[in-house]
Amino acid sequence: MRVFGVVGWKNAGKTGLMERLVTEICGRGVTVSTIKHAHHxxxxxxxxxxxxxxxxxxxxxxxxxxxxxxxxxxxxxxxxEPPLADLLAKLAPVDLVLIEGYKRDDHPKVEAFRTETGQPLIALNDPTIRAIASNTDVDVSQPVFNLDDTAAIADFILAEVGL
Incomplete structure (x- = not known):
């Protein structure tokens, strides 16, 4: 199974982005499962x-x-708590698993970033973050997408995982 993550600080828009990505990618005929990490x-x-x-x-x-x-x-x-790899092994086969959270694991990710959180970009110190989805301009080496441009973010993720 191919995996791709969505990470970001609290209130950065991760869950909304995940929901939109699942709808968009499933609408393209790709089977998707999700894993959500809860810190509480x-x-x-x-x-x-x-x-x-x-x-x-x-x-x-x-x-x-x-x-x-x-x-x-x-x-x-x-x-x-079991490692992410153990949890992935419990899922039925699908084309893509989207993972919300698990920001310290080594799978590829997109970072949801909103300036309103007051937090710094995680991507500045994390090479697994392949792109930023933001509500503002950010100066990084990775591709930057508008946080609400779900189709473009989905295009990027599907290209990254080879689907």
């Missing part, structure tokens, strides 16, 4: 639901299935 404790389950009760009772994995979708929740129970 999160829960996809709701208190009171059966699957939540199974997990809280001590189940290491809970698979929830219906006629529309299935989801597998795995409790780490004190183990270290």
């Amino acid at each position: 404790n999160f829960d996809v389950d709701q208190p009171g639901k059966d699957s939540y009760r199974h997990r809280v009772a001590g189940a290491r994995e809970v698979l929830l299935a219906s006629g529309n979708r299935w989801a597998l929740m795995h409790e780490l129970a004190g183990e270290d």
Whole structure:
């Protein structure tokens, strides 16, 4: 599977860009899956639901299935967070996996950058960042796209991964 990431500081526009890229790239007939890294404790389950009760009772994995979708929740129970490569191996084959976050991993990335965050460009010190998607002009050696030019960013990503 080919992978490409979207990184940036909080409120830089990563999630919006990811959403638009998935829509754009899927619309071109390319199959896409995503991985989103969360830096905080999160829960996809709701208190009171059966699957939540199974997990809280001590189940290491809970698979929830219906006629529309299935989801597998795995409790780490004190183990270290698995590396990105291990998580990628759990996905069904697709043409492209878009990864939001994991800015310290070595896959190619585009950086979402907004001056309003007050943060510096990550790309200045990260050779894995191949392009910048920004709401302002930036002086870098990588290609710079308007943060809202989803089609151009998608073109760049697909060319980079050979699709």
